[in-house]
Amino acid sequence: MQILSSFSCEQDEDIENFLHNKAVEFELLSKARTYLICDEEQLSGKDFYLDQLQIYGYVAIALKILSVPEEWxxxxxxxxxxxxxxxxxxxxxxxxxxxxxxxxxxxKVPHDSISGSDLLQVAYDVIAAAVDAVGGRYMMIECREEKKLVDFYLTNGFEEIQRSSDGNHIMVQMIRKISI
Structure with a gap:
């Protein structure tokens, strides 16, 4: 899809690759839902053209099993x-x-057009709707072991569970209790 190819993530090629090459397949297989964040004014305009739509960011939400360390x-x-x-x-x-x-x-969009906290709020809203429908107690993330990323999630109420390797990077697994 041309609209998806307009998205760029200079900090993490894997994030860009997911949206360009895997998001549609994950959608079709019901492995995850991907939410594109766009300019509301652009979407509601009378001269709206899909090929001109600018993606500000995205979030992908899925279900996952958290396997806790034996020593817990x-x-x-x-x-x-x-x-x-x-x-x-x-x-x-x-x-x-x-x-x-x-x-x-x-x-590719101005830094002040959307923040990480705004994107996290979109994820929270989607998860809150799912919790209302089927329940659930925790949300989790897995991010690369980069101080800026880890600090961002810690600041937003996540706690570190464990670290592991995906073969290329050290990954930090974090959880946050859902409060609605």
Whole structure:
């Protein structure tokens, strides 16, 4: 789609690649939903043309299983579950979460046109609607181990769970309790 190819992310080629090459497939397979953030005035104009639409940013939301480290206490497991730390006497190891899989601003638009916090709010709004419909307790993100990114999510109420490698980068997994 030509509109998607107008998006650029100079900081992270993987984010740009997802929107250009994977988002439509993920949509069709119901693996994730991708939300494009555009100028409302441009969308509502009488001379609106899709090929001229400017994407300010996007977020992609999916479901994911959070597998917690074995060393986690029963108290922390119970906090995540809400009811119990164990099922049939065994510690709960996996929890369902909403994954904010992608979140990015278009490098081609003015920096002040949309902020990371604005994009995060879009993700929160989508997740809140899903929680209203089916429930859920936590959202998570996985980002590269870059101080600016980690600090952004910490500032926005996420807490670090664990770090791992995706083969090329150290990834930081973070969660945030959903409050509606």
């Amino acid at each position: 206490s029963n108290r922390k497991r119970k906090e995540l579950d809400g009811l119990s730390a164990k099922i049939h006497g065994e510690p709960i190891k996996d929890f369902s979460c909403y994954l904010i899989g992608q979140l990015s601003r278009n490098s």
